[in-house]
Amino acid sequence: MNIQCKDRERIFWDGTAEEWAALEQHAAMCAVCAEEIRAWKQLSAAAAELRDPQESPALWSRIEASLREQQNAAANRGKFSRYFDYWTRAAHVWQLALAGAMVVALAVSGAYLYTHRAPQTMDASNKLLKSHALAEVERTEREYMSAIDKLAVDAAPQLNADTPLMASYREKLVVLDGAIAELRAQAGENPSNAHLRYQLLAMYQEKQQTLQDILETKR
């Protein structure tokens, strides 16, 4: 094996036995490598000075006492946690049985809830009632409008009279029609808004009452 000075550090790092032998052979003829090898090996030899053969006679007794204390403390903790550890240490088959029982219990509970869905039926009913109430309101509005149309036809002769009272009624009806038109537009955008619906019904009532008052003047 041909070894040169440039191979020295690589062999120091991780040379094989053969490479070391070849380096030693090379060092026999190379003073620099011989010095480097000697210094490298002597560093290892010097490391032996860091071995301290001094005995510590009491150290094992100390360690043993602390190990025993820790062991006893763990045993005491074990007494308290034994109950909680029971399931974790239980045989695998028991854990499976417990899991199976829980699945069965969940299935039975689910079935019971499915077959006794009274609250859900009530909810659906509430929803129908809500729609039903809206239909009822709309029906009432239509009845008001129909009644108002009939009253308006009856009251038309008096309303067209050129008197200050009728002029006042006409102005009031124009205002009411304007309000009704605006509320109907808003209620069209949001039909379920109860507040709008109440206001609209109030306007219809007011217009109906006004027309009835006009007809009363005829008498």
Place this chain on the structure above:
Amino acid sequence: MGSVGFTLPWEHRISGAAPVRERRVEPSESRAETERLTADSSVDASVAAACLSGNLQGYEQLYRWQGSRMKNLARNLLGSPTDAEDAVQETFLKIQRSIASFRGQSSFVTWTFRILVNTCHDLRRSRVRRKDHASEDVESLQPANVPRARVSHPSLRMALERALEGLTSHQREVFLLYEVEGFRHAEIAGMLEISETASKNTLFQAKKNLRALLEPPRSAGAGSAQ
């Protein structure tokens, strides 16, 4: 940091040191080494089994087998024999607490030393926090000059200890585990959760840095010849 006060050439300082451990320089494993590893693995398995059973004798076996190596590593990482004993004790407690999580993916010794190295990190960090809290000088964090066992070259040991402080903590760990405690790169890789190649790289850099820290300045031409 470095070899302040040590002006002798590197070779002179360590010329009388312990015999060179050729086996660690040359990576191939001899038959004796292979037999040692096989024996170690059977002991490792029996100690692990004893500890897993919760028997304190298992921990005692571990202590008798690896205790002095553990204490030595902790001493070199923490710089104080008292801290080292605390680290070893804490390591044993951690092993007992987490023995159930040992799956045998590495050897029991590798696992043990991984816990020890992490414990030393924690102790070092808590010591830094304590010192910071007390607003003491950072210099006081350096390893204490405490009496140690009689060694053949106290000045060399001191020089090495000072030089080791000049390495990164990672380089220091790899150097101590490989060169002082005699672990193989595969074992170090398991302990520090790095690759074997990274362990080799780190050791190489650590030794280069140590040489630079320990040696007096040399002539410009030396070492550059091909």
